[in-house]
Amino acid sequence: MPDKHSNAPEPGTKLGSHYSRCFGCGDDALGGLRVSSTVGEGLSVTTEFTVTDNHQGAPGLAHGGLLALAFDEALGAVNWLIGAIAVTGRLETDYLMPVPVGTTLHITAQCDGISGRKIYTSAVGRLGGPEGEAAVRATAIFIQVGVDHFLSNGRLEDVQEAMHDPEQLRAARAFEVNP
Numbered sequence: 001m002p003d004k005h006s007n008a009p010e011p012g013t014k015l016g017s018h019y020s021r022c023f024g025c026g027d028d029a030l031g032g033l034r035v036s037s038t039v040g041e042g043l044s045v046t047t048e049f050t051v052t053d054n055h056q057g058a059p060g061l062a063h064g065g066l067l068a069l070a071f072d073e074a075l076g077a078v079n080w081l082i083g084a085i086a087v088t089g090r091l092e093t094d095y096l097m098p099v100p101v102g103t104t105l106h107i108t109a110q111c112d113g114i115s116g117r118k119i120y121t122s123a124v125g126r127l128g129g130p131e132g133e134a135a136v137r138a139t140a141i142f143i144q145v146g147v148d149h150f151l152s153n154g155r156l157e158d159v160q161e162a163m164h165d166p167e168q169l170r171a172a173r174a175f176e177v178n179p
Ligand SMILES: CCCCCCCCCCCCCC(=O)SCCNC(=O)CCNC(=O)[C@H](O)C(C)(C)COP(=O)(O)OP(=O)(O)OC[C@H]1O[C@@H](n2cnc3c(N)ncnc32)[C@H](O)[C@@H]1OP(=O)(O)O
Pocket: 018, 019, 072, 076, 085, 086, 087, 088, 089, 090, 115, 116, 117, 118, 141, 143, 145, 147, 150, 151, 162, 172, 174
């Protein structure tokens, strides 16, 4: 298990978005999920995702791909507690129960261990409250990368805009945890 980063926020702290246009957590992404995560005990976070009309797959039920996105965000937020910039290498989801429109999925995500650049994480999403029945479980392997991963691979205009916007830089938790 990795150590918690010395600058990691205290339990109860709301983590901001890592990028305002992120479809999972950004406020500026049209139709995005806008989930936010809160630091939990140890190397864990909690994340709530409320399923709306816009998230349907079958009538009245959440689309599995959107649920996977909510888990990708929750699991990825764990990386900030260990001060790692990382991208999703593998994401596996088990859908245990249908998740109806209007319900809130209470996700708890944690770090399970680290090996080289690989960060192993897992999460469970419960309905009806943080202690409710498990509806979705997920595991992910994140791969640690340098900032150059984004600088060399991202569309230039977006990278430049992000790098020149002080608000954006402040919002990028990577820069808070890894000054
Ligand atoms: C400037 C702005 C900054 C903003 C910061 C915001 C950050 C937040 C962003 C969050 C956005 C939200 C989240 C998102 O949506 S992230 C977006 C979705 N993910 C991606 O786009 C990632 C695309 N993939 C890649 O870029 C490369 O394949 C990476 C970088 C992942 C690895 O290629 P690289 O050449 O670097 O590494 P390597 O091949 O030497 O492998 C190294 C180790 O990793 C192991 N491995 C590799 N792949 C997998 C796999 N699939 N399953 C299991 N293991 C895997 C591999 O076996 C090896 O292990 P070992 O042999 O050492 O034991």
